[in-house]
Amino acid sequence: MSETQNSKGFSKALIIGLVVVILVLGAALIILAIGQSGAPVEAESVNALANSNDECVVCHERTTPGIIEQYGHSTMAAAEVSCRDCHEVEAGYPGSVEHEGAQVLASPTTAICEECHRPEVAQYNASRHSMPAYVAYAGTEDLTPEQMAIYEAIPEGSFVADKSRNAIAELEGPEMRRFTCEGCHNIGKPAEDESVGQCQKCHLRHSFSLEQARKPETCNHCHIGPDHPQWEIYQESPHGISYMTMGHEWDWEAEPGTLGVEEFPAPTCAVCHMSGFGSSGTTHDVGDRLTWFLFKPISDRRPSWQDNMVRMQGVCLECHNQNFLDDFYDAGDKATERVNEWVVESDEIMEPLKENNLLTSEPFDEPIDYTYFNLWHHWGRTAKFGVWMQGPDYSQWHGAYEVLHDLAELREMAEDKLTEAGLIGE
């Protein structure tokens, strides 16, 4: 056998051998993948930092082990986002402090999140979760010109240049505000680096769990209580009943932007207002699908409300037909206008008292102040939210009934004051 033939034969065996190895390994992978298919990766079950030698991790495992345990199981850690990627900033960064030889932000701002989540931050900055939430209690007096510009640029921000601090917030004082207004309304608080907002209000650190962010309990942190009982209304509604009884079977980790009725047979807060579902794309602008400013004393239409309605109905149409939606929206509009009429009536009752200086100059220092305020702020809004989110008990007994009750009380209180002032006979 010639040397050339000999060398050619050797090479063929090597090539065939390598090819067979690759084929066998490939076949094994195919068989294993098919065998384990369907079992969603419990990425969160693996602690990606269990044996990390990163100095942040090593130290904080001793000092704040909960953070390491949470973050180790997060998809962020699985994507190799390190502690420094979010916390470490350059020297002199606004709000940073020196920590173990580095400059860090104790709480990363949206400017940091924006480096990887640009569209989300942009959408959020256009929403009422942004600056309007903060201004609602804090007013505009402490805003920089740049922050005022951000506030003004929000189409649904209800911009008021000289908005004062909320009277109740002012009355309660900073000692209470820290535990009251700020707990929720700081979702739109400006940071020292001029960015706005706190992503971690919804995306709890350090798990950053998609399931947690999607579940209604997250929204429950703020959207609850006598003045905006969305959580209670949702629980009462058919959607909420479906969630509470069958939600454990839903696909909470489904890829964003691909959700449908297979993953979520009934909607949650996120599905209706934010998630990509049906023909509506994902958004972090929580007002993007709403038609009314229901939170206002006298509700009016949002800008581009027709487009918003199309986006909302893009979600509804996955389960409901257009006739149902047209009828529902028509009825909801009429009910909203009915509540508006009651609030207008309350304004008309109060008008002569204001004109004749029969009210004290201090806010919330006499019972009529609270009755007048509660009428729209608690009961009127509850009625409207109950209408649109299908909570009949809240629409009725916590809503419309209380509005009518307070109207009656308000009339009596106003008459008493007018009579006392001699402006009307007894």
Added chain:
Amino acid sequence: MYYLAEAFPVVRRFRIPLSRDQSMLLTLAFNELLLGVETYVAHLISGTIVPYEWIPIIFGPVAAVLLMLAGFLAQRNRPLATIIANLVFTTSIIVGLLGAYFHAVRAIRPYAAPGERVSVSLLVWAPPVLGPLTFALVGILGISASWIEDPPDSGTLLFWRGRRLSLPYSKTRAYFFLVGMGSLATVISSVLDHARTDFSNPWLWVPTAIGVFATTVAIVLGALDKPIRADILTYFVAMLLMILVGVVGFILHIGEDLTVSGDIVLERFLRGAPPLAPMLFADIGLLGLIAMLDPVEQQEVERSD
């Protein structure tokens, strides 16, 4: 051996204006462009493309342009055209390997507890590890196609100044091996992605079966010293099936991404079933068919005329 003519003798009557290698290079140039586009769509899944994710997105179209230029240049200055093409294809291999590394890193938890660092489940849900290797496959095929084999089917590549490199297999058989490897990578990639859906849809078994079949047939054809007509016909049918699977898969993926009422929502196409992914089957099938063309270079045909 002119494999296509062995299967269908009638094709000898037709003269294709491009040689086999020219056809291969043209297809690979188009491949680079489409890979860049597909990578852009895939990397948009999170809404934000980080800097190093732009590498394949920019490289793909640039490579396509450079390869087309090299193609035009080849008529006047073959050595320069070959240098340009080899540089592009070598870079393509590097881009593919880099991409596979970046994707594989997302499937591995290097600091997790032993036994939890790698698993098939992690591979299923991580970014497609084998997807970027398509750049590498294009690179290897392209390097093979850019050098003349003289004599045809000898396995001897002709370099400059008379230098030659003897390889153990002819270029044609090397193509078959590469097509087999490409088919294997494609079917593994498809199985890992389809595993996310629990294989609940019976259609998902089709690309798996066809992909495994095409892989086996291509490898066997490359390994056979003297294939019979039936072997070649089997391979031809396998490549046609790959093309069919790709086109049908493309249609099915689009159907999956449409809403129930048939609306197009861009986000669903970006984050749902990737529309272009099944076309990788069709791509491999096409490359496999090109490998069956006459290995004789155009210049030799003209000299013999």
